[in-house]
Amino acid sequence: MEIKxxxxxxxGFVSIGLGIICSILVPMQIGVDYALTYGxxxxxVPYAVAALWVxxxxxxxxxxxxxxxxxxxxxxxxxxxKAVAYMLVLLVYSLLFKTGFLLSTMFLxxxxxxxxxxxxxxxxxxxxxxxxxxxLLFKEVLQVQMN
Amino acid sequence: xxIDVIISALEQLVTVQNLIVLNIGIFIGIIFGSIPGLNGNxxxxxxxxxxFKMNTVPALLMLVSIFFGANFGGSISSILINxxxxxxxxxxxLDGYPMCKNGQPRRALDMALVASTVGGLISAxxxxxxxxxxxxxxxxxxxxxYFALALFGLSVIASVSGKSILKGLISGxxxxxxxxxxxxxxxxxxxxxxxxxxxxxxxxxLSVLLGVYAIAQMIxxxxxxEEVIAADMKETEAGDRISKEDVKKTLPTMLKSSFIGAxxxxxxxxxxAIASFIAYxxxxxxxxxxxxxxxxxxxxxAAPESANNGATAATLIPLLTLGIPGDVxxxxxxxAFTMHGLVVGPKLFANSGPLVYAVLIxxxxxxxxxxxxGKYLLKLFVKITHIPQDLLTSALVVxxxxxxxxxxxxxxxxxxxLLFGGxxxxxxxxxxxxxxIVLGMVLGPIAESNLRNSLVMSAGSWTIFxxxxxxxxxxxxxxxLVIILKKGxxxxxxxxxxxxxxxxxx
Numbered sequence: 001m002e003i004k005x006x007x008x009x010x011x012g013f014v015s016i017g018l019g020i021i022c023s024i025l026v027p028m029q030i031g032v033d034y035a036l037t038y039g040x041x042x043x044x045v046p047y048a049v050a051a052l053w054v055x056x057x058x059x060x061x062x063x064x065x066x067x068x069x070x071x072x073x074x075x076x077x078x079x080x081x082k083a084v085a086y087m088l089v090l091l092v093y094s095l096l097f098k099t100g101f102l103l104s105t106m107f108l109x110x111x112x113x114x115x116x117x118x119x120x121x122x123x124x125x126x127x128x129x130x131x132x133x134x135x136l137l138f139k140e141v142l143q144v145q146m147n
Numbered sequence: 148x149x150i151d152v153i154i155s156a157l158e159q160l161v162t163v164q165n166l167i168v169l170n171i172g173i174f175i176g177i178i179f180g181s182i183p184g185l186n187g188n189x190x191x192x193x194x195x196x197x198x199f200k201m202n203t204v205p206a207l208l209m210l211v212s213i214f215f216g217a218n219f220g221g222s223i224s225s226i227l228i229n230x231x232x233x234x235x236x237x238x239x240x241l242d243g244y245p246m247c248k249n250g251q252p253r254r255a256l257d258m259a260l261v262a263s264t265v266g267g268l269i270s271a272x273x274x275x276x277x278x279x280x281x282x283x284x285x286x287x288x289x290x291x292x293y294f295a296l297a298l299f300g301l302s303v304i305a306s307v308s309g310k311s312i313l314k315g316l317i318s319g320x321x322x323x324x325x326x327x328x329x330x331x332x333x334x335x336x337x338x339x340x341x342x343x344x345x346x347x348x349x350x351x352x353l354s355v356l357l358g359v360y361a362i363a364q365m366i367x368x369x370x371x372x373e374e375v376i377a378a379d380m381k382e383t384e385a386g387d388r389i390s391k392e393d394v395k396k397t398l399p400t401m402l403k404s405s406f407i408g409a410x411x412x413x414x415x416x417x418x419x420a421i422a423s424f425i426a427y428x429x430x431x432x433x434x435x436x437x438x439x440x441x442x443x444x445x446x447x448x449a450a451p452e453s454a455n456n457g458a459t460a461a462t463l464i465p466l467l468t469l470g471i472p473g474d475v476x477x478x479x480x481x482x483a484f485t486m487h488g489l490v491v492g493p494k495l496f497a498n499s500g501p502l503v504y505a506v507l508i509x510x511x512x513x514x515x516x517x518x519x520x521g522k523y524l525l526k527l528f529v530k531i532t533h534i535p536q537d538l539l540t541s542a543l544v545v546x547x548x549x550x551x552x553x554x555x556x557x558x559x560x561x562x563x564x565l566l567f568g569g570x571x572x573x574x575x576x577x578x579x580x581x582x583x584i585v586l587g588m589v590l591g592p593i594a595e596s597n598l599r600n601s602l603v604m605s606a607g608s609w610t611i612f613x614x615x616x617x618x619x620x621x622x623x624x625x626x627x628l629v630i631i632l633k634k635g636x637x638x639x640x641x642x643x644x645x646x647x648x649x650x651x652x653x
Contacts (some may be wrong), residue, residue: 112540145556
């Protein structure tokens with residue numbers, strides 16, 4: 001299955017959405033600045049970015065709908081589902097990470113190989129050894145405290 | 148005084164450890180450059196965490212030598228499989244691959260190596276001699292000039308935005324916004340911390356870099372793990388080596404192209420790809436009637452290779468002297484310099500002279516290291532390009548995770564990396580370029596803090612930016628650069644499409 005979408009049009013709507021979310025978040029996340037600021041406060045840059053996103057989004061939509069300056073892109077669902085599934089694996093990894101670097105990263109390495117449909121057992125062994133070697137390198141040589 | 152600084156720099160540079168790290172850096176750089184899909188920036192990003200516990204000089208030497216090595220490495224796949232390992236090597240395939248098909252792959256690779264060394268050497272010398280001079284002028288800059296400089300740097304977004312500058316601006320905005328996370332240094336207020344104490348110090352740039360450049364790419368590779376196999380070098384035929392006559396014939400082209408590369412590389416927003424095409428065109432324009440460009444002409448390899456390596460070290464000139472990263476690798480290296488306690492910009496030479504000179508002289512030395520590795524290990528590099536893509540993807544993912552955790556012994560950095568890997572992957576689907584995120588993260592805070600300081604200096608008057616000559620000049624230059632970069636980029640895209648069209652016909 002394939003999904004067709006217009007790159008500029010979609011990007012325009014995403015950009016406007018982000019701009020709106022950002023402008024809603026600013027007063028919630030940034031306090032009021034009472035210092036002598038000559039109009040530039042801690043909120044100025046985030047608001048400017050939100051405005052930039054909305055403005056760019058509107059121009060992208062205008063480009064797409066009125067100026068017909070756009071590109072139709074094709075999303076191959078089967079292929080993208082694999083990418084989404086892998087992103088879920090990354091999410092699981094981030095949850096597992098609390099249990100320790102070594103085991104969780106071994107899990108990630110092995111699953112990544114499985115995702116690439118690797119059938120060579122030696123590669124799995126190499127990845128497990130690599131994770132172990134990285135753990136020892138950081139912990140013993142570079143003195144980084146690995147959990 | 149100056150001699151003392153140089154002697155002190157040499158004392159810091161001439162150690163066995165530095166020689167080893169230079170060799171490691173060049174070796175890794177060539178490998179990453181020669182494998183299509185990987186590049187020097189990815190190598191620097193992935194290996195940056197490994198340098199945390201190293202001393203500043205060896206750490207930076209390793210990272211910059213990866214950059215130099217990767218640029219030469221790009222020519223290996225260009226010549227052997229008609230696919231440029233890096234953008235900068237795209238012009239090399241025009242004559243490199245035909246020469247390989249003509250049964251002279253080793254001669255082509257040798258030429259690329261010699262030209263890369265000459266280009267890199269001239270570029271490194273330009274960096275060594277011009278940077279301190281520019282820095283002497285730049286040291287007089289105040290907050291308004293820094294603000295104008297940051298704007299000037301942000302104008303690079305115009306050239307790295309690909310098809311749409313608007314999308315580049317949106318990406319740049321994301322970078323600027325990310326840089327605001329944490330405690331605001333001026334007001335002391337927190338921004339976008341969502342009550343999480345671990346975000347009070349902000350988002351670490353390296354975590355974002357690893358996510359945007361490495362993890363996003365690896366998610367993409369999950370779907371495309373076909374073997375990208377570099378052809379073995381054919382059996383060496385008689386005469387398949389570079390001769391003294393070849394070097395003699397190409398030397399003027401190499402020198403000219405190296406200076407073209409160094410000049411273009413020093414302009415923010417340009418880089419090796421533009422330099423190599425310009426140098427190639429220039430060599431072609433000056434060609435004699437018996438020199439057939441596009442059919443395996445040796446000057447057609449010498450020109451782009453010396454130009455793209457000529458641009459490498461020169462890219463660091465605006466970074467080290469003005470604090471402006473001219474391209475994505477420079478932006479990553481800026482992160483590396485900062486993590487190793489060096490504040491790049493006008494005061495760098497005054498504050499850390501011996502250390503910086505040690506790195507700059509190291510840049511010159513690394514060109515010789517690259518030459519000797521290329522000369523004696525070329526067959527090994529070609530073999531390494533056969534590394535299976537599935538194993539490589541998995542190995543890079545786990546290395547990134549280890550690196551992200553090592554940034555600050557914090558799970559948060561790993562989460563940030565993974566999150567931005569996912570975000571960057573989705574952004575790719577909408578053609579949002581990733582490079583402006585980094586530029587925004589680096590230059591956004593500089594622009595913001597210096598804008599505030601400038602307005603305090605002028606009691607709120609915005610005219611301060613047009614009444615100070617240097618500041619005004621930078622603002623004008625920003626507009627000029629945006630126009631030039633957009634025009635230049637369009638021209639380069641046309642040239643690349645033309646060349647790629649020709650390549651696909653073959």
